[in-house]
Amino acid sequence: MKYKVSLTIMSLLTVISISAFLSVKSLIKAVENDDANHSQITLINDFGLNTLLYKRLNSYVEDDQRWQNIAKTLAKIDGEVAFKLAKYYKNKQGENNFNIELWLSQAIRLGHQQARIDLAKIYVDKKKLFDAKKLLLPITSNGAALKILLEIIISIGEKQEIARYIKQLQAISTDEQSEEQSEELQDFSKKLTRYNVLNTPSIPSPVNCLAMIAPFATNLSDLAHFEQLISSSTLATLAPYLCFSPVQYVSKITLACRQNDNEAIRCDESIWQNKKLAPNNRFIAVLVEKGGANVNSGILYIDSNDNAEVFYHELAHLLGFIDEYALPKNHSRCLAIQKSMFSHNIAILPRFYQGSQESVRAEILNELPWAKYISSKTALVIHTAKGWKLGTMSEEVDTVGAFIAESCNEIDFVAIKPLNQRTTMRYYQAGFPALYLKLLAENPEKFLMPHYLYNVSSALNAKK
Numbered sequence: 001m002k003y004k005v006s007l008t009i010m011s012l013l014t015v016i017s018i019s020a021f022l023s024v025k026s027l028i029k030a031v032e033n034d035d036a037n038h039s040q041i042t043l044i045n046d047f048g049l050n051t052l053l054y055k056r057l058n059s060y061v062e063d064d065q066r067w068q069n070i071a072k073t074l075a076k077i078d079g080e081v082a083f084k085l086a087k088y089y090k091n092k093q094g095e096n097n098f099n100i101e102l103w104l105s106q107a108i109r110l111g112h113q114q115a116r117i118d119l120a121k122i123y124v125d126k127k128k129l130f131d132a133k134k135l136l137l138p139i140t141s142n143g144a145a146l147k148i149l150l151e152i153i154i155s156i157g158e159k160q161e162i163a164r165y166i167k168q169l170q171a172i173s174t175d176e177q178s179e180e181q182s183e184e185l186q187d188f189s190k191k192l193t194r195y196n197v198l199n200t201p202s203i204p205s206p207v208n209c210l211a212m213i214a215p216f217a218t219n220l221s222d223l224a225h226f227e228q229l230i231s232s233s234t235l236a237t238l239a240p241y242l243c244f245s246p247v248q249y250v251s252k253i254t255l256a257c258r259q260n261d262n263e264a265i266r267c268d269e270s271i272w273q274n275k276k277l278a279p280n281n282r283f284i285a286v287l288v289e290k291g292g293a294n295v296n297s298g299i300l301y302i303d304s305n306d307n308a309e310v311f312y313h314e315l316a317h318l319l320g321f322i323d324e325y326a327l328p329k330n331h332s333r334c335l336a337i338q339k340s341m342f343s344h345n346i347a348i349l350p351r352f353y354q355g356s357q358e359s360v361r362a363e364i365l366n367e368l369p370w371a372k373y374i375s376s377k378t379a380l381v382i383h384t385a386k387g388w389k390l391g392t393m394s395e396e397v398d399t400v401g402a403f404i405a406e407s408c409n410e411i412d413f414v415a416i417k418p419l420n421q422r423t424t425m426r427y428y429q430a431g432f433p434a435l436y437l438k439l440l441a442e443n444p445e446k447f448l449m450p451h452y453l454y455n456v457s458s459a460l461n462a463k464k
Contacts, residue, residue: 057081062088075103079110086115108135117145124148129156140168143177143185150188154197155219157251166192195223196248204278209243210444211318213300214281216250218288222304223247226287234308237437238315241444245281257288265291265301270459272452283318284452298452309428316424316432319440320447322346324417324426326406334408341369343447344439345425346407351414353381353388360388364402369446370418370439373400390414397421400435
């Protein structure tokens, strides 16, 4: 009798064990197939079956849908798995994928530090700087996080915070960083010093040109971009006339620029009276994130999307070359006939002249900086019922004359240029003619823009 009872109990235990095994197997299967409901997942957690899920996870490759389904379940409690999921989606589907941010955020909720850094980088790329900053502030003891945080604060322009976190960067123990991280932080510190981020006094650079330019930008990537522009071979022909001090940082907040993205860049130019610029700087060049490139007297502006050709065009303005495309109607040069020569390449003269052809020609030549290069055989005017109409009609590219330019076009006067061809002053990609370089070489200071202190004075007067 006892034997039969024992046998019955053993049979029941076997059935229960088999039933339990089948139940566990079905739960794991449900997770793998993404069919597990909340109750089933709760059962897995309550009975400590996650170890089985980890084993199954490690038995599959990441591209297997079963791996992804198990990972999504474990990621609810494991920050490292959530981080692996984010990395999987990044490798598989690129940067702009919702799942990357979703699983990085989940990993952060579970205390994953690297996830904070990776999500901050995504936010920086999307220009969500304050969101990125918020992610990094709790982990500033991490060298990589502190580096990104400093780049963000430098870009935002918060001076006091820049100084505070630079001190923290200097205090980070190299013993706590890997050799690679340590070298990266040292290079970063050198970069901050090179770009004068903490506004140490400027050391005068040797002047081997007509006018020295002090270049500034508002974040580290733009500072590097500006260095590349300055060193571009495209600028070689201007080297005898313009040279550059080392590129320096200026806070976006200090600059106080106020234009829309598609408008000419305009900033508070009174700020430069308090900057410790070396006295041999005549001009200032500022690179900001967005805005239309232009020159305002002694200060040049470009944005981060501008290339060496655009920069060359703007530098040519500093040397006295005027745009050959249509200027705004209210442009100071388009309001009246010139009283005297003001540019190497553009003159604003009457549309019609009266008198003999010889006297008219002499009058026109007297107003042109390029007069001596005009052949006596090249006509400058044609006869009409209204008198002598200004304009050379030659189709030849190399002919120097008085060709109509688009710069200004009014009823009584018109803009003229020396050549009937596209130049850098009309199209950025076009070349700078040899004639223009000759004119510059002969009279390099004649039409040079005023010193940047002229801008400072004008800005201060405007504030008064």
